[in-house]
Amino acid sequence: MNGLIEAPQKEIDYEPTYVAAKIVRQTIDRTNNYAQAGELYRSFEDWERSELISNFVSALAPIAKFTQDKMIEHFTKCDADYGRRVAEGLRQKAIL
Numbered sequence: 001m002n003g004l005i006e007a008p009q010k011e012i013d014y015e016p017t018y019v020a021a022k023i024v025r026q027t028i029d030r031t032n033n034y035a036q037a038g039e040l041y042r043s044f045e046d047w048e049r050s051e052l053i054s055n056f057v058s059a060l061a062p063i064a065k066f067t068q069d070k071m072i073e074h075f076t077k078c079d080a081d082y083g084r085r086v087a088e089g090l091r092q093k094a095i096l
Contacts, residue, residue: 001070013025033077034074034077034078037078037079038077038078038079038082041078041079041081041082042079049082049085053082053085053086053089054089056071056075056086056089057086057089057090057093060086060090061090061093061094068090071086072086072087072090
């Protein structure tokens with residue numbers, strides 16, 4: 001709900017005895033956390049997208065509206081069509 005928090009590091013980083021380059025631990029700069037998921041969604045065939053949407057709608061239908069809305073927000077950030085279709089599917093499921 002408020003994002004992920006990295007767990008504190010409990011152990012010392014592993015340091016190999018010999019390496020031909022410097023090994024470092026550093027954060028990865030991510031400016032768009034949704035691009036890869038959107039590209040994957042757009043790479044699917046139409047029937048694959050429909051099946052994915054159907055699976056998400058079935059999984060999300062019984063849970064709290066707040067969580068559904070949050071998931072729709074994430075799907076929309078990946079791809080507008082993705083979010084719209086999940087939202088429509090949930091609305092139709094609620095009517096039935």
